[in-house]
Amino acid sequence: MRATDNQGSFLNRISIRRNQVVSMDNSHEQELEDLDLFQKHVADRFNDLLLPPQTPPSAAAPDSPSSASPSSSLSSPPSLLSIAWFRNLLDAYLCCEAEFKAVLVMGRDPAQFAKPPLDRLIPDLLDRSVKALDICNAVTSGLELVHNWKKQAQIAVTALSQKPIGEGHVRRAKKALNTLLASMAYDDKENNNNHHGKSTDRNWSFGRRGNGGAVVKTGGAKWSVAKSWSAAKQIQAMMANLVAPRGGEPTGLALPVYIMSIVLVFVTWALVAGVPCQERTGLATHFPVQKQLVWAGPVIGLVEKIGEEWKKKEKKGCCGLLEEVQRMERVSLSLVEFAESFKFPMGDEAVDEVAVMVAEMAEVCRKMEEGLVPLQLQVREVFHRIVRSRAEVLDVLDQVGKVNTPVAY
Template sequence: MPVTDYQGSTSSPFSFGRSLLSLRRDTTAIMPSGEEADLEAFQRHVASTLAELLPAADAGAGDEFLSAAWIRRLLEAFVLCQEEFRVVVAQARRRAGAQLPVAAERMVAEFHERAVKALDVCNAARDGVDQVRRWERLADIAASALGAPGEVHEGQLRRARKALTDLSTLLVDDAAAASGAGGVASFLSSHRNRSFGRARASPSRTAVAGAAASASASHFRSLSWSVSRTWSAARQLQAIGAGLAAPRAHEAGLAAPVYSMGCVLHLTAWALVAAVPCPDRGNALQAHHLPAAPPRAAFPWAPPLLALQERLAEEGKRKDRRHSCGLLKEIHSLEKSTQKLAEAIDAAPIPLFGDRENDVREAAAELAAVCESMRDGLEPLERLVREVFHRIVRSRVDGLDSSMHNAD
């Protein structure tokens, strides 16, 4: 997402949980009460916004923790907090006569510089979503080949095997690039150069199938990342969190809001890296890449933020997710359903009949449902990642304009 893509639009195509109109009305309502009350209200707004992201026992399937819908809610929360922060800074400037004290202006500028470092994370996440979309297309080919009505013929099985072999190649490569091969990628890698264990396949036929799979996978891998080949999600998260420390007792004014936004930014970037394929995302999930924990008693938003961080860390340590290409719920479902279909095909006789045919059709239907869910979730998620990118760019431009105005 190059900066030149930004058209300067201030409107969002998304419907946020709390509209910006409501935000402006709430913010305006607290302004007459003074700067201290405004800053406290901002802290409470951040706390309530993060608390809404905590997993609920009665959450619907679409809002499950780390689902595409939940990641969108997290991104919306960041945009909302950033807009509130912009209003708080603007009000502080008006109170100070359009020019903040040097120390306050420096803190705001440091946050903008920190946010600019998240632009690479947005680019990598956008590429990761696009990669998942390529997995979905291959999985859908396999599911569609076996989901047609009527008898399942050998040609349909061959087409499904071919798509799953191409998918296995991508999963192995992406898992190795992110955090090391394992899980479903390790399972499917054993099928990379053979026709899912079919003993009747001749060597020449197997070689042709393997060569075709490699050529197809090479085509997909030719779509390069928009970030550098040496770019590391772990190092980028370290850069975003570098120097992020709670304000000292004598620091007042914008010190606390700036720190709050730095923590929300870091959480959002970390969750994006954890959820979708990103270079070096495996190392990024380690706890030492998080900044120092905010004092729970000092900030009302600290408890929900720390609870979200702890839950993310727990998900990354789960045995069935440790070697996944991403913690996104839809990715996990795709990996499990793909493995189930691969096993069903591998055990199926030709022609299919009885329980074996039912197993294959059931696995294909399950994978088709997962693919449909991914299609519904990935497109709005990618659009929202782009929106966050452009919001950060606009915020930085506004900050530079304010600095130039103050310098004059």
């Protein structure tokens, strides 16, 4: 994957360069070069997410076996807001985060973190990371809900794949689809607390402790959040104080902190829009991004595209913008309509229509079966990466505190 290759060469280059003894001027020039390269990589990754490369028509002949197999989808670009697209999004985040940490921390003099504006920007970034952990947990819970929807859809597929289709098959499919649609229709506040009509408390790994501090879950201890917790408000809070740095900042590191903050907020915002999460009413659709920055174009383009989709769906009561969920809901409604007018025996035309709908639902279930668990694992990886990176930055801040502490004689 090109993004991963770029990341590896970038990190190796920084590691080698910072182990060398260089003059201050040369070091400053190289830091500027590293920053430019970091921005370019961010722009490339988000460009790929906005405009994925098209597969050449000659890559696979229409009649070839590979073009008809399920694995052929791996070579075609994923559509926006599909499970595969979200997996690419999280890959891009992990690559950006690794390069950002190299720019910010690797071989850095801790004293720089005590200078303006980093003395303000770093705590803000750490606070956003805590809020992002809650979002990761909410998204994980939402993906579990989507798993349950897939199970109901699979019941309907199995029932309606029988030949011939009888009244018993239709009743079984209709019951499963009505359960599925009823769950999708729940208010966002209830979606993740009522998987099967039973109220459950959401478990969280971080709680609040003054100044945006966090307490990590240890052993069997768990943190719960009130039902009033809102994913939309969490994203809004993450956007607070998110302002592009002015030119000529003293440390020169304000820009990468701003870039990584935008990347973190965008990724969590997209996940909240795509996956069922608690309370998403009023989810923001505008980001404070300066258009003249080299990486801003693709980010703004993605925000606009996803924001347009969100505005369309929000008015109807939204179960998330995940492409597979949207298709599942649409086909479920059509199949319920068929079930309500079902008469045995079915005519050939009705048989063909149902077969098309069942095939589409089976394809959606297949994509969910293949992609949901890997996506959940990636969300978990993002969670743990944020925890580790936050701890590393806190270690640097701790060093700054020790340096600035006067020695008692």
